[in-house]
Amino acid sequence: MSKLPLIVAPMFLVSTPEMVIAAGKEGVIGSFPLLNARPVSQCAEWLEQIKMELTTEPWAVNFICHKKSNKRYEDDLQLIKTYQPPIVITSLGHPGEVIEVVHDYGGKVYADVATVKHARKAAATGVDGLILVCAGAGGHGGTLNPFAFISAVKQFFNGTLILSGSLSTGKDIAAAKLMGADYAYMGTRFIVAEESSAQDEYKEMVLSATIEDVLYTNAFSGVHANVLIPSLLKQGIDPATLQSREEVDLSHLVNVKAWRDIWSAGHGVTAVEKSEPMREIICQLKKEYEEEVASLVQND
Structure with a gap:
C-alpha cells in the first residue's frame, strides 16, 4: 500500500475514531481531539478501538495544553499515558509536561504554531515536529505566507515540519513537499467524509x-x-x-x-465537491499527488 505524506487534522466535533482508522488503513495519519469524546470513559473506548484496529500504523490525538481552558487536562494526560498514541499534537499552551510523558514511551509530539515566535518557543521545549498553521487554515488559523513561514522556521528547526492552511488536493500535498514540508495537514476536505460526525x-x-x-x-x-x-x-x-x-x-x-452550530472551514473549501467515504477521498488525493509528482519529474 502506497503512503501519502498527509495528516488528517483533528477537527473539533467532527473527527471520529472511524475517520482515524480509515485513514490509517489507507496509509495516512489520522487524528482526533481527545475532547471530542465525552465523558472520559468514552474517550478511553475510542482509544482502545483505534489501538485494536491500527496495530502498526501511526495515528495521533490532539491534546489541549491550556490548563485553564482544558478542565480535562489531567484526565487526558492520563489517557495518553495509558493508551500511548504514537503521535500527540499539542495546541494552546506549553507542551513540556506532555512531551515528557510521550517521549517516555517512545512517541512523538508535534506542536501547532501560527507565528515564528511561537515556533521558536515550541522548538525550545523539545517537540519532534512543528505544524505551521498558515493563512486560510480551518479552525484556529494563522496569517503567515507558507513560503516565508517554512523558510524562517528551517533556520532554527531541523525536526519534522507539517504545513497547514488551504490544502485540499493532492497537488497541494505535492506543493507542500516541494516547499520543504514533511507532511501536509488537511482538515476541511474531510469534514464531508461519510465517517465524519459533522451534521x-x-x-x-x-x-x-x-x-x-x-x-x-x-x-x-x-x-x-x-x-x-x-x-x-x-x-x-x-x-x-x-x-x-x-x-x-x-x-x-x-x-x-x-x-455546535458555529461551523468552521478553511480557504480550501472551494475544492470540496462531494461527500464520500474516507477511502475514496484518500484514493483521489493519492491519484492527484502521484500525477503531480510524475509531472514534476518529467518536466525537470
Missing part, C-alpha cells in the same frame, strides 16, 4: 461554500479562527457587527452546546 447541514454548507464564505475573526474566543459566514447568519449573527475580543476564552472546549 448533515454542516456538510451541505461546506459543499456549497466558496472561499468568500470564510471569515477570519477572534470575536468568539479571542483566538483568530476561520468560520463559515452562512453558519453565523443561520444563528442570527451579523458578521459586520462582530467585535474583536481582547481576552482569550476557550470555554467552547467545555461548553460544546454553545458552539
Whole structure:
C-alpha cells in the first residue's frame, strides 16, 4: 500500500475514531481531539478501538495544553499515558509536561504554531515536529505566507515540519513537499467524509461554500479562527457587527452546546465537491499527488 505524506487534522466535533482508522488503513495519519469524546470513559473506548484496529500504523490525538481552558487536562494526560498514541499534537499552551510523558514511551509530539515566535518557543521545549498553521487554515488559523513561514522556521528547526492552511488536493500535498514540508495537514476536505460526525447541514454548507464564505475573526474566543459566514447568519449573527475580543476564552472546549452550530472551514473549501467515504477521498488525493509528482519529474 502506497503512503501519502498527509495528516488528517483533528477537527473539533467532527473527527471520529472511524475517520482515524480509515485513514490509517489507507496509509495516512489520522487524528482526533481527545475532547471530542465525552465523558472520559468514552474517550478511553475510542482509544482502545483505534489501538485494536491500527496495530502498526501511526495515528495521533490532539491534546489541549491550556490548563485553564482544558478542565480535562489531567484526565487526558492520563489517557495518553495509558493508551500511548504514537503521535500527540499539542495546541494552546506549553507542551513540556506532555512531551515528557510521550517521549517516555517512545512517541512523538508535534506542536501547532501560527507565528515564528511561537515556533521558536515550541522548538525550545523539545517537540519532534512543528505544524505551521498558515493563512486560510480551518479552525484556529494563522496569517503567515507558507513560503516565508517554512523558510524562517528551517533556520532554527531541523525536526519534522507539517504545513497547514488551504490544502485540499493532492497537488497541494505535492506543493507542500516541494516547499520543504514533511507532511501536509488537511482538515476541511474531510469534514464531508461519510465517517465524519459533522451534521448533515454542516456538510451541505461546506459543499456549497466558496472561499468568500470564510471569515477570519477572534470575536468568539479571542483566538483568530476561520468560520463559515452562512453558519453565523443561520444563528442570527451579523458578521459586520462582530467585535474583536481582547481576552482569550476557550470555554467552547467545555461548553460544546454553545458552539455546535458555529461551523468552521478553511480557504480550501472551494475544492470540496462531494461527500464520500474516507477511502475514496484518500484514493483521489493519492491519484492527484502521484500525477503531480510524475509531472514534476518529467518536466525537470
